[in-house]
Amino acid sequence: MKAPPALATDPEPVISLHDAPALAALAREHRTDPQHLAKLTRRVLQHGDDFCAALTSLKTPLPAPLVARLTPGALILVKRRDSARDGATKLLFQTRAGERIESVLLRARSGRTTLCLSIQSGCAFGCSFCASGASGLRARLTLDEVLAQVIHGRQIAASEGLNLRNLVFMGMGEPLAEEALLHDCLERLTTATLFGFSPRRVCVSTVGLPEEMVRLAQRFPSVRQALSLHSAVANERAALIPVAREHSLDDLRRAALEVTRLAGGRILIEYLLLAGRTDRPEDERALYAWLDGLSAHLNLIPYNPIWRIADHTPTPHSAALAFARRCRARGIPTTLRRSLGTDISAACGALTP
Ligand code: SF4
Known part of the structure; x- marks a missing residue:
């Protein structure tokens, strides 16, 4: 008998740059220094940098699967x-x-x-x-x-x-x-x-x-x-x-x-x-x-x-x-x-x- 097709799972929830506890958990999950993530957060939320520009200008790039979970804004x-x-x-x-x-x-x-x-x-x-x-x-x-x-x-x-x-x-x-x-x-x-x-x-x-x-x-x-x-x-x-x-x-x-x-x-x-x-x-x-x-x-x-x-x-x-x-x-x-x-x-x- 053929195995049933895998059930589609919900996509992982996106995380806002102002959700500090979720960001900390995300950094842990991807074994990333939370300070690198904090730099991105600061540049977007406090300095008004564009999300993509802030991301590419980071000296230490963030892992792509981590970045995929972030949302720059809801509007x-x-x-x-x-x-x-x-x-x-x-x-x-x-x-x-x-x-x-x-x-x-x-x-x-x-x-x-x-x-x-x-x-x-x-x-x-x-x-x-x-x-x-x-x-x-x-x-x-x-x-x-x-x-x-x-x-x-x-x-x-x-x-x-x-x-x-x-x-x-x-x-x-x-x-x-x-x-x-x-x-x-x-x-x-x-x-x-x-x-x-x-x-x-x-x-x-x-x-x-x-x-x-x-x-x-x-x-x-x-x-x-x-x-x-x-x-x-x-x-x-x-x-x-x-x-x-x-x-x-x-x-x-x-x-x-x-x-x-x-x-x-x-x-x-x-x-x-x-x-x-x-x-x-x-x-x-x-x-x-x-x-x-x-x-x-x-x-x-x-x-x-x-x-x-x-x-x-x-x-x-x-x-x-x-x-x-x-x-x-x-x-x-x-x-x-x-x-x-x-x-x-x-x-x-x-x-x-
Ligand atoms: S109707 Fe206008 S002024 Fe009155 S509470 Fe709403 S937004 Fe404020």
Whole structure:
């Protein structure tokens, strides 16, 4: 009797360059000095070198079967759009499952280079001013997919002689709704032997999930938090941010106080200026009262009209400047954000899957 044909076995799983325990096991399996593998990891994750170029430039080549197990990243860069006006570049990626996500590379005149990351494709929260929310949640992302945005961002920055040192989780998706994934990302991003970002240069933006904010500050006290307050009037805030119905402004303030206590520093408060909705005298009074006693930096954001969302009007620039002046006069550290990437739909709230 003939022997049955051998069963096909699953291919061995690929290993990411930021998975330290799996890399250590892989080095053992192939009797390779883990330091050689660490050199490759450092060059790709920290210096922004291209995977193949980094591989061929190693003085001691890695065994081919080991290399075959490595994956340089989980995303395909489908398209990039460079702003004609400022230093913003929008990066459109595709996941292996065919979902689209966007990141934005921001080059400030000061030389500071920042990557704005997405943690989901689309978003379930449906804030009324945000294009990501208008499309609903399209897909959740894996750890590899979130971190692949950083690998690409660092590579593009390095190819221009820039050092990507700052990250903001302000792209598609509410980061605190993906708490476990966010914490895993932060762990790897701030590990010195992996991506090596300083936690102080990483900022997580949230529309305000109080318990998750406190847990984030407990585990990563140096990671900065930005709270999208946008209104300190409960009804108005709930109209702008549906999830605000579940968390009172008092709960949010208590969480913000706890975050500043744990961080030993200020929390960033984002405030969208919308004509007749968040810039009236009563809005200003409510904002002052909410900020009273809180160690905060107020960032006023001019609204970017988005074609799909028609019922908001930006506060005129002169009125925004006056709003900022009055806040400063009350002793609140305040900036009026200059949005980059408005000509390529890459500014705040404009990312779509
Ligand atoms: S602002 Fe943030 S939480 Fe709200 S819909 Fe947009 S991505 Fe989601």
